[in-house]
Amino acid sequence: MSLDTVKHAAGNPHDEQPWAELGLKEDEYERIRTILGRRPTGAELAMYSVMWSEHCSYKSSKVHLKQFGEKAPASDALLVGIGENAGVVDVGQGYAVTFKVESHNHPSYVEPYQGAATGIGGIVRDILAMGARPVAVMDPLRFGAADHPDTRRVLPGVVAGIGGYGNCLGLPNIGGEVVFDSCYQGNPLVNALCVGVMRHEDIHLAKASGTGNKVILYGARTGGDGIGGVSVLASETFSHPSPPTPSGDASRHPLPGPAKRPAVQVGDPFQEKLLIECTLEVFAEDLVAGIQDLGGAGLSCATSELASAGSGGMRVDLDTVPLRDASLSPEEILMSESQERMCAVVRPENVDRFLEICAKWDVIATVIGEVTEGDRLEIFWHGEQIVDVPPRTVAHEGPVYHRPLARPTWQDALQADDAAALPRPAGPEELREQVLRLTASPNQAAKAWITDQYDRYVLGNTVLAQPEDGGMIRIDEETNLGVAIATDGNGRYAKLDPYAGAQLALAESYRNVAATGARPLAVTDCLNFGSPEDPAVMWQFAEAARGLADACRTLGTPVTGGNVSLYNQTGESAIHPTPVVGVLGVIDDVTRRTPMAFRTEGQLIYLLGDTAGEFGGSAWSQVIHGHLGGLPPRVDLERERLLAEVLIAASRDGMIDAAHDLSDGGLIQAVTESCLKGGRGARLVVPEGLDAFTFLFSESAGRAVVAVPRGEEVRFTDMCRARSLPAARVGVVDGDAVEVQGQFTLPLAELREAHEHTLPALFA
Template identity: 65%
Template sequence: MTSTIDSVTRAAATPGEPQPYAELGMKTDEYERVRAILGRRPTSSELAIYSVMWSEHCSYKSSKVHLRQFGTKAPASDALLVGMGENAGVVDIGDGWAATFKIESHNHPSFVEPRQGAATGVGGIVRDIMSMGARPVAVMDALRFGPLAAPDTRRVLPGVVEGIGFYGNCLGLPNIGGEVVFDPCYLGNPLVNALCVGLLRKDRIKLATAPGPGNKVVLFGASTGPDGIGGASVLASATFEDESHAKRPAVQVGDPFMEKLLIECCLELFEADVVVGIQDLGAAGVSCATTELAAKGTGGMRVDLGLVPLRDPSLRPEEILMSESQERMMAVVTPEDIDAFMAICARWDVPATVIGEVTDTGRLVMTWRGEVIVDIPPGTAADEGPVYERPFHEPAGQAALNADDPARLPRPSDLRATLLELLGSANLASKEWVTSQYDRYVRGNTVLAMPADAGVIRVGEVMPDAEETRRGLALATDGNGRYARLDPYAGAQLALAEAYRNVAVTGARPLAVTNCLNFGSPEDPEVMWQFAEAVRGLADACKALGVPVTGGNVSFYNQTGSTPIHPTPVVGVLGVLDDVGHRVRHGFTAPGLKIALLGTCEAEFGGSEWAHVAHGHLGGLPPEVDLAAERALAGVLVAAAASGLPAGSHDVSDGGLAIALAEACLAHGVGATVQLPGPDLFADLFGESAARALVALPPEHFTAFAELCAAHEVPCHGIGTTGGEILAVDGAFEVPVAELRAVHEAALPAAFRA
């Protein structure tokens, strides 16, 4: 069989042999560039490496030119320890501790095979956090589906939720927040964005690098199988067509029990200081790990691919290189530490195999059955892929869309009925049917979780040697595809502003940003315009708010045929509480509190839930962005929490003040009586102006709080008191809290009862 191996020698001798580069997602000019780099045709194994590493999913070839703004416009930050370019960003949270966090997509696999697609999305992002040297401590997810009543939503959503819950629960990681949104644009192309946060000592950061000639390359964790072959290029770098279900073999299969062992094994390896460099095996598998480690190290690596442990011994070398089997890591270990490394792996029943060593040749060389099948400069695959400046222009109908102002829509006369209609609608209804399938409190360190505005966890009890710190971490994700469809620049900023605000209402100081940018095909100039505008808007907003982007993910080709999803930048914000005991609880926590409304409201209904639910309308402009007002509001909320003034809080966002009041009442079953100044009561209740929040305070704290708001130049209006069993807004409606709850909790159970 040796004679059939497509070796480097054979490739040089058969320059005209046809190769299936197009089937692997490569364009002709890309293939010709590979030939120029190598001075010959690539072997089949080399072609496999370049095809996955130069795919859109792995190389960011259409987005790099725009993503650079996150660096060039980055605000100064004393907290930033590791930024873009590594597996995850790392920020200093004080007391010698650091947090690492990142969000990524697993959209296409979750449509093809919902349970495994979503489960392995969680597993992949957890390993990104592990590879930074951290203990993963919590996860979140941001989900988008088609209409609630659509048959395909009923196929996809339960599987996605089951996969997320199964994998996270088995790992013992609390799921502390996220979103579930329904819109026709996601029918056939759901979004499954998973976030993980981890903790580590700030002086224990690990990086994906392979320095030191003679150091050993160790593959450890699960064995390699045929699952996920071509996942990065087949699923995440192409549009969906009707035959997408035929791509099921390209979806990875997860084993959370192996991942749990891998987590504990890695933590002991880090504690023993026997790891020089480490990389998880996610998209592109061995291809990615070897090329990236070698490129960031001393430039070379030699690997015997025949030593890779296989579940299926019939796998060919190129299949081994492209396999995206889960629960695998690759480490660089010094020869003197290799015995200790192997002993720790054995103690955790984690298989580990030395498959090669680091060199200083500047070449990645792989052998198979005695033949050299790969001999490439690793940086050309990992870092020097194609970079496209895609043409872009404003969509043809954009001006008409923005001119279609929802102000022309008839306003309802029955505001009570409008409140109940919105509160029971798919996007605003309770997501308890989903979140009850996740363990929010496992490990006992969750302070706030869904339906709170942000998730909050303790640092001091989650890590075994962190008892001396009282710090807490807050996390929120947000994104509004309708806003971004109307104005991608403003829509991205509004996504950041809401996540930033959601972190601040808990009392946490926003520190840093991660993002998952979900868009249609970059080959469509109209989609590319949306992407360019969203990145520009997000970079400008991060600079204005003083929060750097630490990393994230771009997910292109989210469309079925020629129909793209709404541009959907999902933004995650991490914040820190100096004392987790000062976190502010969600909603109206007790009777007898004074209610303060912070910020101002205009009649802004573009992209609103009212226009969407009541009229099926999308048009006009999204709410105006005022980043100075957002920063001032956050300053008030953080300072008030540190002083112990608020008893509860809630941001005002989707659905406007009416929904915020209802949700605040539902949080603890406490009613409220509210008087609004007007003169436009409907706009006050259902307009979606940004930079607003509700704060509930003991009466004796109200004056001090109002003075704090004045010092920060944040408008503050006392609008009522908490108490009783009814939400009453003078001149608008009275609704028993029990009725609010019944309406709010009905939608999802009714849809999925069968």
């Protein structure tokens, strides 16, 4: 096929081009023509189409995301914020930690194993590109109803992909979530988080500066997989509930070459492991002036973003790119999202050493271009110019939409359908039966069938891992400095009230980190929503973004970066608004951590915080009544801050031996999990002023349950009293059953059977 050169494009302004099939709107296509002053070449059209996709350009969410910067709290810890591959925070002792969460939702529905595996691979490279060694991953997951046939198709593949890729990389998987809800049928959420560690002086940024510096592509060869994968596939709504085929999904893009390419990337974790070690070695020798990983939009993204963030232009000779498929056209090479690739900007005097290190690690490396004077990104194919664009217009100056938004007409009725009016258990026997049903429900049941497929302790620095409240990693073996990370999000709460739901997601993640003994520092988020073309969805998104920004300002935890995933719906059916919030905290000494398990007989169980009759969006209302309605629990961010201070101080000073936050399922779920983890029972007494039902099942926020050694009771309660934090003694660690005095007794063996049998029965 003869290629459109820039000259030919200018001379044929009326030729039809497949802009609509590439996902562009008519006004976007016309804007490209205005920017260039001519008809774009095929290669230019390919670049703009992927870079202006929803996934890459944030064109529907930018106007709302800007408040994360405008409302950002002052933070001495923040070293790199929004706009780079990942945020970076100072954790003391000269160490910096970078972390970020991303989505790979639609690819994981199309091809569960590779979609999830390459989600892990992509987020790991984001962390690597900042100059850090990746040290752990996490995986917040959402699936359809647990007993739905398609969940049985998707979940095992997703879990195998996460485990297969992460385990082969030698990275511990230390936390995450698994949630089932019919709203995710056809639109599972596969979010992936990675955390990395470096010294302050090792931070690297994605920019191409220094005229004459060489642009080196290194890693795997470029293939036909992933064309239109995350960039375009993640920017569309599925039109039907049946899974599209991996190849057929890409065939709608009218590119030259073979008719069908796989839309989902294919990962090779062993190649990525070599890439990681190779990259860290070139960092150690200070050979890199700028670096960018190749993820969504592939070379289109890496070249345009590096050039856009730099001080000059860039020339690339595309025919020098190493290929594993010689039939690929230039457009396909630019759009390919083949995995395990990086792009580095290297000073000429360092090129030979850079290539030598790559050869040592058996990593293919090729000089494909150089930094130029001026402000143009120019790409050539066998000497013929096929791209001549201002790089900022590709990478950073895409469309910005102020989408219409409107509070849904059904919102008032949903909130008026108060869960507090649902029938409650008639007596102790029914109360006991409902506790067992809750414990055995897929969302509250043990997730060991999933997490046992992940290596949680490789590298030897895992301090806490699931099912703990937060994962914890030691980052200095001499001082025991460590970090804790938790992710949370409750789509049911956000459906009832997106503003409060986003704040509750942050509050729970913040609380989980504090429960381990770590001090929360910073936030990353993955905002998963339906179609932005639906005003009701955009209202949900706007409210959630506003709620999260306001809460981060109050708690003093800046958003360092993250991801927006839109079009998570099939036809007219959108998922619940699902803001997933990750919080990172620091702990000076990981030996002072607080686990969740009740392990010592005779320790006193204290409930911290206030309990009210709050059941909107609760696990009880869902499991027992299949109900969603009312208002979510009330948010009190100052109480969350106070609770965190008490949990951190008590952990540091040895006043508590166990802590577990209260969230889904309320106090009885937390106590059950702590008892089963430690192999010890508990005798509980309903506090004065509360009925047994509210005591056990309420999901009031800002609460935790702790185990206090008898010798520390006075010191602990004095501290709570001095800080005005409600602390009620509600029981004692004792025996081999959970007993609620005057109500029922549940032997641990019976609870364990209910808690641990559900997922193996569904998926094993």
